Amino acid sequence: MDQFLAFTVVGLSTAAIYAVIGSGLVLTHTTAGVFNFAHGAAGMLAAFAYWQLAVGWGWPVPLALAAVLLVLAPAFGLFVERVLMRPVQALGEAERLVMTVALLTGCIALARWVWDPNTPRPLSPFLADRPAIRLGPAAVTWHQAITMAVALAIAAALWVLLHRTRAGTQMRASVDDRALARLTGADPLRAGRLAWVLGIQLAAVGGILIAPTVALDAQQLSLLIVSAYTAAVFGRLRSLPLTFLGAVVVGLLEAYLTGYLPRNDYLPGLRLAAPALLLLLALLAFPHRRLRGRDRTLVRVPLPTVRGSLLLAGSILVFALLLVTVLTEDAIISYGTVFSLGVIALSYVPLAGYAGQISLCQLSIAGIGAVVWGHLGAQGQLWALPVAVLVAAAVGALIALPALHLSGIYLALGTVAFAVVLDRWIFTLPAFDVLGVRIALFDQGSVAITGPDLFGLHLTSPTQLLLLAAVCLALASLGVVALRRGRFGRRLIALRDSEAAYATLGGRLLAAKAAVFALSAGIAGLGGALYGMQLQTVTAEQFNLVAGLPIFLIAVIGGLGAVGAGLFTGVAFVVPAQLLDGLGPWAHDVTALLVALAGMGLAHSPSGVLAGMRAEWxxxxxxxxxxxxxxxxxxxxxxxxxxxxxxxxxxxxxxxxxxxxxxxxxxxxxxxxxxxxxxxxxxxxxxxxxxxxxxxxxxxxx
Structure with missing residues (x-):
């Protein structure tokens, strides 16, 4: 019983932090109409800033807290609202989502650039020198007590603000109809500004409170937001009491799994993936009209011409020939992933560009294609390559099942949860047997991958693998063009324009979504296999959620409706990173930061830069x-x-x-x-x- 109470105290303390962070998410969404994917990253930056002031520079704790919570966090909130979100406010839900994803990527890259991730930065809990508070057999530390008290105080203050003040009423009214709210004398701009300031402050509070209990790591702290996502979805992104209830469920679940989960090689990752699994269940269990809302600000999808498509495919092959004839062997190894990553990026075009289905787990699916090829094609068996594509396509079709009930940011949340489950649990599993069939993924390590046997020639050299990837990208691009020009492509455009109208006219939503998810996942699986061939050895970290965000952002910058987004993404992702690589290990973070900054410029070209480049040339x-x-x-x-x-x-x-x-x-x-x-x-x-x-x-x- 004592152990149960101890885990309950830990769970409630963690739940209080999730409730604070989740409340900020709900506040921002309820008042500004934006689901902030970078909410956890803002808390992460606040935690690093607090460490720098209190530990790195020796400031007194009260002064460091005041500087972070009353100066830096509000300033960051004002910057996000004025510079990033206000220009895309009229563009629609998808553009606002991309902007927050760009902000998430930029915050992680900035933190890694400023604070060396290889240097440990321990942060002491509040009042750690005082004895714990005894509540019967349970002991509550002062840090845990402060955390729970802060959560309760924030809950009460937010309820009073939103329901008992004029400012709160204006904030809630602005998201429903900004023009109508303006007619009543409200100021939507001021309401949005206040929402962003308070939301970032709540993220900062949560980040500072949780930092002493976990490693001060940019990626880990930013992805703790998945638990807050779950709490916010419990509250349907509008109810603070239900958000707090969801936070309690998540916090207690994590604590009890830590204490009572059986010890074996297959279950440790389940505890880490539990919030993501719970997020998937919450998305499916709480249907609401907002969960089905769609963005009506649509970007025109161009119809590729046959001549232009053949020119694109030819350009890909010519570019590959130029690389292999001009670059040295070492340079070919460095630049060879241009085309394989281009194939992965191309998978976004039919899924997000044509069908309007937002997915943030394409690189994770590419990892499935890589490991399937690595195990089945260990001797270069060519038949294993289509098998890898089919397995990845089957996973994509599986993702499509919940996609029938979700759209917009909620579909993006579902794919984020799926990627986190793969990262934290599935990819960490050792080999196991299913009905007598041996299943092995990364097997808690790395997977060696070789090239295929093609017409009696075993492709192993970097030059051969680069040319193979270029041919696959050219053929895949032509296939996507044929899809866009065909009947199914027109159906996907209609599905993107209006799911309700598509179903009313006799379209089968589940079949269409399953088909496009399977198709895009198959393309991603092919790209993952080619990517693994060129790297020769792959690990699970190379296919995690954070690693895939820059690829998604560059594809958006290029234009998700343009078939050339595949080649554009491969070049833009690989070439700058390789050119800056000689400057030092920090160059990778600078490259990611540049990608994030380019993504933040989406408001200036919502249809992508490829359309403008085509018009200019x-x-x-x-x-x-x-x-x-x-x-x-x-x-x-x-x-x-x-x-x-x-x-x-x-x-x-x-x-x-x-x-x-x-x-x-x-x-x-x-x-x-x-x-x-x-x-x-x-x-x-x-x-x-x-x-x-x-x-x-x-x-x-x-």
């Missing part, structure tokens, strides 16, 4: 004089580098300068649609495929 591609000249310059630069007459940098600089100059020249030679009236298109300048849509819209508007 299209005149040069159509110019019959300057385009051959550019090809000649590129061929000359490649020849100089291939024969060793010049190293990689001067030819590259010449090629880039020539391309930019010729692009400007082509734009000057060709007059755009804004210079020529609509009625003269096709007469005074050549007719273009996209002109028909512009003309139809102009006619309809008239």
């Amino acid at each position: 299209a005149p040069l591609a159509r110019d019959r004089l300057l385009m051959p000249a550019l090809c000649a310059v590129l061929a000359g630069c490649w020849l100089l580098a291939a024969v060793g007459a010049a190293d990689g940098w001067p030819p590259l600089a010449v090629a880039l300068a020539a391309a930019l100059a010729l692009r400007v020249g082509a734009a000057g030679r060709q007059r755009g649609p804004s210079d020529i009236p609509l009625e003269w298109w096709g007469l005074r300048r050549p007719w273009r495929p996209e002109d028909g849509e512009v003309l139809n819209r102009a006619t309809a508007a008239g």
Whole structure:
């Protein structure tokens, strides 16, 4: 009984922290209409800042707390609201979600850059020198008592603020209808600003309270938010009492699993994954109209042309040939993952770009493809590659089952929970038998992966594997183009536009979602297998949730509706990191920070940068004089580098300068649609495929 009481005290103390953090999530969502995926990361930064002031610089604890909670946290909240969230407020739910994911990635990268993750930073509990408080057979430390008292005080203060003050009423009214709230005299901007300040302050309180009980690690502290996610979903993102109840359930569950879970090799990860499993159950058990809400601000999905698609596939192959002829063997190893990561990123296009289904677990699914190929294709058996794709596709279809009931941020939460379950439990399992079949994943270590046997040739060299990955990316891109141009692609666009209308017109939601999830997961599984071949040895950490966020962000930056997002993501993810790698180990965090900053610029180009790049370079591609000249310059630069007459940098600089100059020249030679009236298109300048849509819209508007 004494042991049970001890675990109960620990569970209630942890629950109090989850309740504080979850309350901040509910407050932000209820008043600003934003589910902040970076909420835990904000608390993590506050914990690091508190350590720096109180331990690193020796400030008195009260002064350090005041500086973090009353100065740094409010300033960070104002920055998030004014600089990041306000520009995307009118874009819709998906864009706000991406912005908070970018903020999460940036906070983790910033913390790792400023505070070396290899240096331990212990943080003492509050009043650790005082004896524990005895409550019968149970002992309560002063830190635990302070934590629970703070949680109760925050709960009461929030209830009074939201239900008994004018500011709270304005905050709740602003999220429902900002224009109507403004007519009643409320100020939605001020309400949103106050919500973000209070939300970040609550995250800071939770981060400081939990930091002494766990390692002060950027990734670990940021992912503790999964438990707060569960508490907030218990409250359906609007009820503070139910959020506190959910926090108690999660806290007690973790404590009791720690104390009473049987000791063997298969169950330790279950305790770590329990909050994520509970989050999945909560998402499915608490249906609500908000859980089914959809974003109506939709970005147009372009229809790829056959010529453009073939040009993209050819460009991928030519780019691969350039790399293998110009780079050294060591450089090919470093840059070889461009195409395999591009395949993984391409899996977002049919799923998120066409069908509008947000998934944050694609890299985890890629890890499944990698380990299946690693075990079944250990001797290079080619048949194991389609098996890896099919197994990954089956996992994707499994994810689609709860996806029928979820959409928007709730689907993203479900995929986050799935990724965390894989990271913390499934990928940590040792080998086991199921119906006489031996199942092995990472087997609590690493998996050695080799290349396949292709037409009697065993592909093992970095050059061969790079070319194989490039061919797979080119073929997969053409397959996604065929999907978009076909009937199923049009159905997916309709599904994205309106699930209700799609079902009303006879569409089968479950079949469509299962198919697109399986398809995208199969593509991710193929990319994971290719990625593993090039790395030769893979571990579970390379496929966790945090590792996959930058890939998702770059794909969004490129444009999820553009098939070229695969190649764009591979290049943007690998090339800057390799160029900065020589500067030191901190360069990786700088690269992740740059990716996050680019993701935060989403408001300036919600449809992605590829659409703008295509418009800028299209005149040069159509110019019959300057385009051959550019090809000649590129061929000359490649020849100089291939024969060793010049190293990689001067030819590259010449090629880039020539391309930019010729692009400007082509734009000057060709007059755009804004210079020529609509009625003269096709007469005074050549007719273009996209002109028909512009003309139809102009006619309809008239």
